[in-house]
Amino acid sequence: MNQYTSGFGFPQDVIFDDARARRVLSQKWFFVGTRGDVPEPRNYFNFQLFDDQYFLLHGTDGVIRCMVNRCQHQSARLLKQDTGKCPASIICPNHQWAYNLNDGTLRNAPGFGKEFPTSAEGVSRGLQQVPVVEISGMIFACLSDNPDYSDMDEIVKIIAPYTDPFGFEKGGYKLAHHHREIIDANWLMVMINNRECCHCTNNHKGLTQLFDPSSFNGAETPAYKVLFDRAVQRWEGLGLTWQEKAFTLNDSARIARYPMYENYKSITFDGAPASKKLIGPFEDYDPSTLSMWFNPNAWIHFTSDHIATNWVLPLGPEKCALYSSWIVRDDAVEGEDYDVAHLTNVWKVTNAEDVGLCMSMTSGARSTHYKPGPFAADEQHCKQFCDWYMKYSA
Numbered sequence: 001m002n003q004y005t006s007g008f009g010f011p012q013d014v015i016f017d018d019a020r021a022r023r024v025l026s027q028k029w030f031f032v033g034t035r036g037d038v039p040e041p042r043n044y045f046n047f048q049l050f051d052d053q054y055f056l057l058h059g060t061d062g063v064i065r066c067m068v069n070r071c072q073h074q075s076a077r078l079l080k081q082d083t084g085k086c087p088a089s090i091i092c093p094n095h096q097w098a099y100n101l102n103d104g105t106l107r108n109a110p111g112f113g114k115e116f117p118t119s120a121e122g123v124s125r126g127l128q129q130v131p132v133v134e135i136s137g138m139i140f141a142c143l144s145d146n147p148d149y150s151d152m153d154e155i156v157k158i159i160a161p162y163t164d165p166f167g168f169e170k171g172g173y174k175l176a177h178h179h180r181e182i183i184d185a186n187w188l189m190v191m192i193n194n195r196e197c198c199h200c201t202n203n204h205k206g207l208t209q210l211f212d213p214s215s216f217n218g219a220e221t222p223a224y225k226v227l228f229d230r231a232v233q234r235w236e237g238l239g240l241t242w243q244e245k246a247f248t249l250n251d252s253a254r255i256a257r258y259p260m261y262e263n264y265k266s267i268t269f270d271g272a273p274a275s276k277k278l279i280g281p282f283e284d285y286d287p288s289t290l291s292m293w294f295n296p297n298a299w300i301h302f303t304s305d306h307i308a309t310n311w312v313l314p315l316g317p318e319k320c321a322l323y324s325s326w327i328v329r330d331d332a333v334e335g336e337d338y339d340v341a342h343l344t345n346v347w348k349v350t351n352a353e354d355v356g357l358c359m360s361m362t363s364g365a366r367s368t369h370y371k372p373g374p375f376a377a378d379e380q381h382c383k384q385f386c387d388w389y390m391k392y393s394a
């Protein structure tokens with residue numbers, strides 16, 4: 001089956017077609033981190049898409065920008081660590097060309113004379129910038145010369161009523177931990193795996209202790225209905241929007257609140273708080289997560305004491321990078337208010353379990369016997385993802 005059929009997985013040639021992935025990622029907006037990844041002025045955050053390296057940089061004017069992480073002199077890498085703090089200028093480690101933090105313009109080029117940065121050649125040597133949009137503290141980038149902002153308008157409309165109470169875009173949060181991993185898996189397999197939880201009961205024994213399986217699989221068991229109704233009462237008491245929203249005009253995003261079992265205060269294996277400092281609208285721990293999924297590459301969870309982000313970008317046909325961050329209130333103190341291992345354990349363990357599945361699916365998709373399989377009704381979001389990808393990568 002080489003033709004794509006809606007309701008089935010991708011054909012083999014689509015899965016490993018880097019040119020197609022590049023097309024979609026040069027036309028559509030994709031998730032590249034949050035204000036929590038670069039909470040302070042001069043903080044930066046590196047990421048990579050195929051051979052291209054970029055960084056987010058929190059300017060001294062408070063604006064978060066995205067620039068190409070390559071020097072305009074002889075193309076050396078400018079910022080080397082995954083995350084870090086820039087000096088007063090962005091300085092190339094090679095021959096010390098210096099760029100202004102807030103606009104990437106060239107400031108100094110040793111050996112070229114004082115006038116060079118303001119000459120026509122010097123002006124043309126500013127760092128290349130990529131357009132970004134910040135929505136509720138979440139940053140989306142677009143590589144198109146002519147970005148279509150309608151997806152961003154749609155995402156604002158969908159998520160703002162849920163995320164506004166967290167005030168993430170106003171600051172007040174910090175990066176407690178960041179983890180990135182290069183995975184020997186195709187990035188589309190990672191996304192398909194993420195869009196269904198039919199694999200969860202068997203493969204995420206830890207995660208599924210926190211949630212009733214009905215949360216993810218649409219099975220309306222009476223016990224889940226009781227749990228959910230009680231959660232709705234709590235959420236409404238706090239003035240929180242809770243109705244799931246999805247499948248809108250451009251299919252850019254889905255958002256839902258899920259109750260956890262009531263003996264869990266946060267997304268931790270022992271149910272104890274992940275951080276002693278509550279965030280957003282919460283004055284007490286709420287056993288729930290506000291979760292959102294963005295096409296083409298991210299899934300995010302807001303709880304009452306931290307935010308966890310996960311997103312993926314392709315590096316090659318069988319290689320991708322998975323980025324995960326844990327963000328807490330900025331006055332939370334490591335060792336006193338939170339413990340990094342305790343805070344990060346659920347998603348670290350769950351992601352590692354998923355990585356194994358995604359590697360297995362990738363090698364299966366390489367097989368001469370590969371045939372796209374059908375999606376069950378409970379895998380409807382996989383169908384939605386595949387339809388979306390085929391539509392925008394053509």
Ligand code: FES
Pocket residue numbers: 071072073074075076092093094095096097
């Ligand atoms: S390569 Fe950056 S200064 Fe020469």
Ligand SMILES: [Fe+2]
Pocket residue numbers: 193194199200204350354
């Ligand atoms: Fe999973």
